[in-house]
Amino acid sequence: MKKIGKSLVVLILGVVFFLGDSMELQAEEILYCPQEYIDICDEMQEKYGVSSSLLIAIIQCESGCQPTIKSNHGAVGLMQVMPVNNPKKLDLTDPRTNIELGTQVLLKWKDEAETDDLYLVLALYNGWGDTAYKKYNKEQWNHKCFKYPKKVLNLSWKIDQIRYGEQGRFVDGNKYKKSNN
Secondary structure, three states, rough: OOOHHHHHHHHHHHHHOOOHHHHHHHHHOOOOOOHHHHHHHHHHHHHOOHHHHHHHHHHHHHEEEEOOOOOOOOOOOOOOOOOHHOOOOOOOOHHHHHHHHHHHHHHHHHHHOOOOHHHHHHHHHOOOOHHHHHHHHHOOOOOOOHHHHHHHHHHHHHHHHHHHHOOOOOOOOOOOOOOOO
């Protein structure tokens, strides 16, 4: 009986050790943004009041943290800023410039939509325009225009948990209710 008990303890400790390692690996996979970009996002949070975890999630979803990437539609850089949002013709492949302009575009959509609900704001940021407004007003959360907000908000929440602990801090003051759909 003692042999079985010791084996069971060793097995349990092995499982805990293994899961502990895989959980850490999972955190690294979720938060794979270079520290330089995380620091810039933290600065944008201080400057504009936008969650740095949200900005990191947008960067990961938009560009996979690749500063020189360009889309087929002409969007450039980490936050995939469209040239139309760059009237001064700044270098959109520069991480600081791109993150700051991307943050300003996000806030522009928030102001235009006159809402704090990031679900709609992110759909607008992703280019859904009138469709996002219509589907939002009809509460049609399963429409494809809300796949991007769901992905970004859920990733942002995970990043927040990794950076700030189990409770996170992102959900405070933001409407999160619809990201579960």
